[in-house]
Amino acid sequence: MTARSAPPAAARRRTVRLRTVLLTATGWLVAVAFLLPYLQMGVTALKPEKELTKSPGTYLPGHWTWSNFTDVWSAAPVWTYLRVSLTVAAAATVVTLACALPAAYYTARNRFRGRNAFLLLVLVTQMFAPTALVIGIYREMVALDLTDTLVALILVNAAFNLPFCVWILHGYFSSIPKELEEAAFLDGAGRVGALTRVTLPISMPGVVTAVVYTFIAAWNEYIVALTVTASPDRKPLTVAIPSFVTDYQAHWQFLFAASLIAIVPVVILFVFIERYLIGGLTAGSVK
């Protein structure tokens, strides 16, 4: 902290400058620490397979094998896995939004009996990860004859991301003055028209955050997909890539090439919604 009690201006400026330098250095160090494992992924993905068995390991590829990123597509049906991940994530996002939008809007705009009970139910749901319920989910899917289907994955991902979406949208809708909407309503836009033409556009950051967050959570989901899928053409990327390294083969370079193909796009998406995330996840309890 800089002292206010007026030391010579030059000395103070020096302290401030030193502080900035130290902060910057620490900041960049922290950034590198968080990125190192992913840089290591990149480096490993670019090594030829014979360099991977060297002991001790090498830091950088001796021969930068960019072709790993093209060969990986034929080393395993990566495209099929990607398509499954994409289908599940996209469909789950649509289902979640279709359920969350009306619920969030209605609870934000109306007081009614059961409103608090509903919001509490949503909050409790947020606390239960699929991991805790995986046995029950599996038994249910067996009973419904939905094992090894994408429908099962879509439903599970949609349900467990619903709470986050309801909360973040609820927050946005509550912050928009009712009068704005009612003016549109009176202008003959109708209830739904007022919602789609006035409220939704203003709530766009919330909607985008909900969409991106759900998409990424479903994209990364592991345990339910591991449990309910069996056939290769129904496995998402998370479940499929560990099979690059088994007792019989060790294609770490392909494993990490595929991982990066999955990680890079969603990191970029995530960066876009960074500043809106916390409010939704902590349900406004921080503020």
Next chain:
Amino acid sequence: MQDVKLRARDAGASAPAPRPSALRRIGLALTPLLWLGPSLVLIAVVVLWPVAEMVRTSLLKISSSGVTLGDRGGGNYTDLFDEDDLVPVVLRTVGWVAGVVITTMVLSLAIGQLLNARFPGRRLVRWAVIVPWAASVLMTSLIWKWMLDNYSGVVNRVLLDLHLIDKPENWLAHPRGAMLWMMWVAVFVSLPFASFVILAGLQTIPEDVYEAARVDGAGPFRTYFGITLPLLRPAILIASIINVINVFNSFPIIWAMTGGGPGHATDTTTTFMYKLAFYDQNVGESAAMAVVNFLMILVMVLLYLRASRWREEVR
């Protein structure tokens, strides 16, 4: 505009109309269901049904091929409590959760503070910190597993080059070392969320509070422990409880790095439960373990609700 507003208020106040017909009253009572219906159905089918199914299964006798053979009463629970591995697994889970959450919280207090400070490139540093949050935990665990590889992992290479070890170490082969490394990975993937909650908490502290402390001549140390930390209490509470639940439920890290092995030596209750069902084909006992897990989470959820005093927050 004024006029519109007034009329709008009149139009909107349709609820306490003088004497609505019975049909209309029923209609009004049912409108919420129309809006909340989809959510309720989804939660009922995908969350509540599995909960009920889990409890039911834990009381059933189920053959290893999945055929229900009838009621078993508390048999699955007594089987579970008779497992020699249960006590070590539960103790390990407690240690795993406590170790990971405490480390995460201490580090995230520092990182949150750093992300809140002004310096060139802060945006980029925030983005870097977010990466493990967006990336699949499974893939992050796999890269750590590879970095820890006893034969060609980079961790051994670095430690060899620094002369900290003189021959490559098989980090994940010994339960103790494996546990510590996996806890580190759990901290690594938990830090982004915790740090960002702390950051959000720091941003709600008004600047003039610090101004006042400065005027009173409080040093940086006293300012932090006297002002910042107490004001961060809600953020710390929320971050730790959500973290406790996530770490408790954490599955991919252990599954990818050691599979809970050797034997059950690095299992937590979550992986233990999973193995009971899908390796030992003992679905009933696994469901019993799941119910016990579930009850533990329920306690944490209740703590969370009390901590967040959610009713006051619902507008």
